[in-house]
Amino acid sequence: MIPLALAAALLVAGCGSDAAGLDNVSVKGDKSPTVKVDKGFKATKTTTKVVKEGSGDKITEGDAVTVDYVAVNGRTGKTFDSSFKSGTPLTTTLKSGSVLPGFVKGLKGQKVGSRVLIAIPPKDGFGQANKQLGLKATDTMVFLMDIVKTGTVPEAAEGKANKLPDTLPKLTLDDKKHPAKFVKTDKTEPKADKMSTHVAIQGDGPSIKAGQSLTIQYVGQTYPAGEVFDESWSREPATFQIGAGQLIKCWDKSLVGQKVGSRVVLVCPADVAYGKEGSGDKIKPGDTLIFAVDLLAAF
Structure with missing residues (x-):
């Protein structure tokens, strides 16, 4: 990412x-x-x-x-x-x-x-x-x-919590109340063929614009409840340019327009993620991915 x-x-x-x-x-x-x-x-x-x-x-x-x-x-x-x-x-x-x-x-x-x-x-x-x-x-x-x-950069997303659809795997938190991983439930849809974006916490900051540098914390795993292949909470916030073609299409399409301070859950099928090639050892060809992303700052 x-x-x-x-x-x-x-x-x-x-x-x-x-x-x-x-x-x-x-x-x-x-x-x-x-x-x-x-x-x-x-x-x-x-x-x-x-x-x-x-x-x-x-x-x-x-x-x-x-x-x-x-x-x-x-x-x-x-x-x-x-x-x-x-x-x-x-x-x-x-x-x-x-x-x-x-x-x-x-x-x-x-x-x-x-x-x-x-x-x-x-x-x-x-x-x-x-x-x-x-x-x-x-x-x-x-x-x-x-x-x-x-x-300044806050530690995590802050704002009004929203109920996520039951069809999504459940987002669990660690002892610091930071996103840890997604867990499959009886209501979780086994497949997700379409990209979707869900606001778990609604921030009150400005809307993110294409071309801005975005500072985030995130966790990503294979859908619906596979292996966590990457996360930033054990390190430091990550910063990158959004909407500039440097990231997977799902991120560029889903994060532009969201408000700073929010926590969003992204479901990213392979056609807007890593496609038929996959990435590294943990993301296999054709894998759908799911992310929880805290949008901490945009400049």
Whole structure:
């Protein structure tokens, strides 16, 4: 469900201010900036340099943060990713264990509207090679970040609870009252050939729009009460762009228009999920899937 590229690589793998190592890094351009880093650049700790200070709210740990960025490999001096070129900003929850430590250290305390340079050494980065991004285990990363938005993220859906149809498997909760798994009952329909969306908790936030970055908690299993193949509650909230073709069709079609703060149950037949190919070892070809999704924030 979660998209690839840098945003996915950064997820799950504290504020440095000594900017001396970044003095020789130059930035040119505003709407489509370029970052020049000399080959062989290294940092021993996460350091930040404010290129332009914004006037917005200060970022605190645990906030959802949206940034535009340019990412440069210090060893080669070459850019390996840029949201300015892809047109897809990164939104993530700024919390240890959720993103790279260097992101937390570099962004915490900065203001919305700021442009900052952040040098992240291996110990605060991936700590190992990342072939997808062309990084060696010893590479320092340099990021230019424009801080676009920030906001708080609730722990779970909040609002009026609705009774779900008896024909659905029953959604059970864990001891923290978080969705755990679906359980089949005598009234559960054995098959579900059509996509359907059911609001278990009605939130009172704004309606979600295509193209927004959506922060969620979720659990997914094979219908009607098969194996749980993925969940986020044991980790941190997941963030992705909705309605951009990065997710299965069922999610893009069902979540756009829902209200932030809601918990929705999605029934996703194979034609709007993983089709005749399946996915990995747990989702077989032709499987119908069922999800409980808490819609925590949209930016």
